[in-house]
Structures are given as C-alpha cells and as structure tokens.
Amino acid sequence: MELDEIYELHVNDLYRYLYSLSKDHFTAEDLVQETFYRAFITLDEREITNIKAWLFKVSYHAFIDFTRKRKRYIVSDQLENIEPKGIPPEKSPEKQFIEKESFQQLLEDIHSLNDKQKNVLLLCDFHKLSYKEAADILDLNLNTLKSHLLRGREKMIAKIQKRRERDERER
Template identity: 60%
Template sequence: MDLDEIYEAYVNDLYRYLFSLSKDHYTAEDLVQEAFYRAYIQLETVEISNIKAWLFKVAYHAFVDYTRKNKRIIIREQVSERVTESTPERSFLEKEGFNLLLQDIHSLKKQERDVILLCDLHKMKYQEAADILEMKINTVKSHLLRGRKKIIEKVKERRSRFEQEG
C-alpha cells in the first residue's frame, strides 16, 4: 500500500481523532499533515503490520509534541458541522450533547481520556490503543473502565440537576 492509498483510507479517521484531542479544526488539520509527513519519512524503514494503529500512534505523538512545543492547553472548543438530515433544533441539541460529552471526557485524567477517545469514539481495539499509548492491555482496560464510570456519573449528575431546575 503506498502513501496515497493510505492517505485516502485514513485521513478522515486521523482528522477526527486529532480534532477530538485538540478540539480545534485548524490544529487538527495541521497535525494530520504532520502525522502523514512523519509517516512518509518512516514508511520505508519500518515494518508495519497494522497501518491504522501505527498511523494513530504517529498522530498521537505528533499531538504530544505539538502540546509540548506550545506549552499550553488548547482551550477553544469547536465541533465541526456534521451534515445530517435533521431539523436545526435536533442538530443543535446533538452538537450541544457532543460538546458536553467532550467536556466530560477532557475533565478525566489524561490516560483515561486518551483511552476513551481511542476505544469508544474511534472504535479502536484494546490492543491497538495499548500499542498507540504504549501501555499494557490490562492498563488500557482499567483506564477505560474508570473513565466510563466517571463519565456516567457526570451525565447522571447533569441529568438530575436539569430535572431539578426544570
């Protein structure tokens, strides 16, 4: 598989992953390009069995390098417009719900956040997430379980506050 085919197959997945990490459209686009540049450099010298997991790992490291270089937390939250065949109200509510979920995910510890983004939002297998994050598979499962429990509690709290207010 050459780089053009890899790009076509995985560019959207990498963009969504990097957008969920950075929460910024322009940063995600830049990081996608950086990830594919790094992939291009390493592709000839590295033996790759699972190209998708390897690309996500390259993208994750590009994001880590980016945040270290800038030494700041990316605060802006934007969710790209999703093309749906729904009413504007439903679209707004879905986007708002997704924003709240992203806020909940980003309030977790770093390891829990990273595992949930990979396994739940991007449908990675546990082993793929473990390879990307350089963790043992049982550690990934532990972080995933703890993170999910925390998010469920946050959603329950928000729901009960909403019901009390309404």
C-alpha cells in the first residue's frame, strides 16, 4: 500500500487522537505531519502487517517526544477553540455550541485521568483499537491495559454522573 493511500485512510483518526492528547489544533497537525514523516522513512525498510496500530504507536511516541521537548523549554500550554469537524450545516448555532462545549468538557475529563488511563481510553474506546493493538502501542501487558481501561472508565462514569447531578441541582 502506498503512503498516499495510508495517509487518506488514517489521517483523520490520527489527528483526532493527537488532538485529544495535546488539546491543541496546531500541535496535533504538527504531530500528524511528524508521524507520516516517520512512516515515510520507515515504510521502505520493513513490512508492517497492521498499519493502523503501527501509525498510532508512531504518533504516540511522537507525542511523547514533543512533550519531553516542551518540558525542556517550559512553553506555556494554550487551548485552541476549534470547531469539531463534520457538523452538518442544518444544526442551529445553539446546538453547535452545546456539542462543542460537551466535547471540550469530555476532553477535560479525559485529561484529568492519569496518563496510562487516558491513553488506554482514547485508543480503545475512541479509536476502536483492539486491546492487543493498544497494549503494543503503549508497551503494556494485556492485563495491565485492561485494568487501566476499567479504572479509567469507572472514573469517567463517576465524573459524568457527578456533573449531571450538579447540573440538575442548579436547574
């Protein structure tokens, strides 16, 4: 499979994954570009059987490298407000705002989890990778991955229920 075809198939999934990790549109775009640059260099040298899982692993390591560099330079974190892609034009501005706000709240909840739980939840639940693929990407034992996933899901459910109860009291 050619790199152009691979790019077309997986660019949106990688962008969403990296955006959910970085919470920054421009950083996510840069990391997608870095991922495909690394893929370009590596794909000629070896045969990869599961390209999607491999690309997620490459993007995860690109994100880790980026955060390490950023910590060295102590760059301030800025959250970009971007429109979620794919909003049909028939939705009202109010519905668009509510969806965007809900998405941002979900990202904040995910980022309140520890790094392992956050990454496992994003890979397994949002990007529908198998447990084995996610374990390979994060270099985790399969059972360890499952326990991180269970704990992360439990924490997310508790946060959402707590927010719903708070919202109902405020009404």
